[in-house]
Amino acid sequence: MAIRYFQGGMVASEAGDPVRADVIIEAGEITAVGENLDVPEGAEVHDVTGKIISPGMFDAHVHMREPGQEAKETIKSGSEAAINGGITGVCLMPNTAPAIDSSQMVKLVAEIAERDSRIPIYTSGCITKGRIGEELAGIDGMREAGVVMLTDDGDGVQDPALLRTAMEYATGLDEKLFFASHCEIDELSGPRALNEGAVSDRLGIQGSPACSEEICMDRDIRLAHSVGARLHIQHVSSRIGMETIRWWQSMGARVTGEVCPHHLLFADEDIGEFDTHYKMNPPLRTRADNEALVQGLIDGVFSLISTDHAPHTPFEKAQDFVNAPNGITGLDTALVSLFHHFVEPGRFGWDLLVKRFSAEPRRMMHLPVAEVTVGKPADLIVFDPNGESTFTAEFMQSKSQNTPFLDKTLKGRVDMVVLGDEVLLDR
Ligand SMILES: [Zn+2]
Structure with a gap:
């Protein structure tokens, strides 16, 4: 001691x-x-x-790929990347292979984390079995095993009736359980390669329009509002998406939002000649969207910053732009990049980082807030x-x-x- x-x-x-x-x-x-x-x-x-x-940061949106895709990341390497970036707690997304959709899977991840991680690791659970969107996952069992949120992240739940049933059921089971939506209407989003706009036209690749995300977001918030469920909107990428959340908050909906450093900092024009390091989903949109998202963060429409840390091997990212997987890493770099681009130039203070990247994510998950007190x-x-x-x-x-x-x-x-x-x- x-x-x-x-x-x-x-x-x-x-x-x-x-x-x-x-x-x-x-x-x-x-x-x-x-x-x-x-x-x-x-x-x-x-x-x-x-x-x-400063209080240690907390990342509410992380893919550590274990079990199933350990060539990309493991809980051991991912948690060390978090420490390297000043992050002292994370919540994992359930799109592992197999997906985290049962109490057994939740327990397996908790055992690996207990063995391999030097920081606390929390996990989300799927809304639907296998994230396929057809039947409900084992929500009650996962709740007992300790999941802190429910999400099919990586995909939106396409069937509104199924999503509404899940929201009604889970909220009835436990007031603390909440939903996190990856918002996307599959029929609109095409090959999910990049934003639909001037850059997709120039590169000759079918773009994914922002309305795919925005329509799904509006629908999911409306569904949650109809059953009194608490909903968190993940990785918002567009101005209209941000304003949609703002409007619903003014209507009294129990909705929060998150924004990732890459959506604050980069736009589709940064893709240049097909640089797959700028390929993620939702895609990078425009400079005007960057500006609006920063304002949404300052105003509190977004209560938190998350990285959506999504590691992929060099081999996978070396494929052509359409076939390369979506995702960007963030644990090692997020805090420094936010400091460099926003705090240092005086756009916002370190207090905002503490609030949005440490305190609020922990509050959302009903975890103790870190304070230097x-x-x-x-x-x-x-x-x-x-x-x-x-x-x-x-x-x-x-x-x-x-x-x-x-x-x-x-x-x-x-x-x-x-x-x-x-x-x-x-x-
Ligand atoms: Zn994600």
């Missing part, structure tokens, strides 16, 4: 700009936060002058705003490197990750 003294940091919270303070952790608990604290006897002293001491368990990171990160293949801990940030250098660096009595990362 160690005593750790962090000297000269800037302590971050949801409440406002980081505040100058020292932090003491004893036996995994934060025992003092304040200026010019005495160094306790036998303490390990870390000089963190000018660095941010006396009496709380240590769940924090040390971030150097003057440092840099170069995202080489060696630096990133994910098994896959399908990200446009590969070999790029960005401002900001995660220097330490502390969870309880353990230092998980010390660069």
Whole structure:
């Protein structure tokens, strides 16, 4: 049981700009936060002058591919990528092979996580068996086994009657259970390669129109509203999608939304000459959508940021643009990329990152919120705003490197990750 003294940091919270303070952790608990604290006897002293001491981040939308696709990622490599990126908890999506659609599968993933991960791993469960959209998954069993949300992520549930039945049934079982929708109308979305627009025209590839996502989103929120279910909209990519959620929130619907760094930062025109690192679903839309999504994040239409970390092997991503799988990695890079593009230029403060990338996702799942406050368990990171990160293949801990940030250098660096009595990362 160690005593750790962090000297000269800037302590971050949801409440406002980081505040100058020292932090003491004893036996995994934060025992003092304040200026010019005495160094306790036998303490390990870390000089963190000018660095941010922040609650650890939480990623509510992660694909770790295990079981079934361990060449792309495992729970072990994925959780190390999370730590590398300052993330101290994640929720996994259920599109593994086989899918997480029964209590047995939930328990299997929990056992692997217990054995292989140094951070807490939570999992979602499928809405329908095998994510095929035909019959309900074993929702009650999965609930007892501990799933924190229900989703067929990767696909939308196409049958509205089945989705409405699932919502009515699950909400009746347990008020805490909620749904997360990947919104897409299959008949509209075509080969799911890229956004329908000027870039798809130029490249000569059939595009997926934003209305495929927006119509499904409006429908799913309306269905949830009709039965009083709580619904979370995943990876929103368009301005009209964001405004749809805003409107439903004003109508009193129990709906939240999330946005991913890639939808804030990149647009279809970045695809260039068929760069598959920019291929994901929902696809990158336009610069105007980027701007609207950032505003939605600042306004609180989106309560949270998630990565939709979706690793694929280089072999798969080397296929032609239409056949290459959808997805981009994010665990290693998300926090630094958000700092570099938004916090450093003054677009929003670190407090917004704490709120949307740490506190709100945990609240949504009814988990304890990480705070750098006396009496709380240590769940924090040390971030150097003057440092840099170069995202080489060696630096990133994910098994896959399908990200446009590969070999790029960005401002900001995660220097330490502390969870309880353990230092998980010390660069
Ligand atoms: Zn996903």
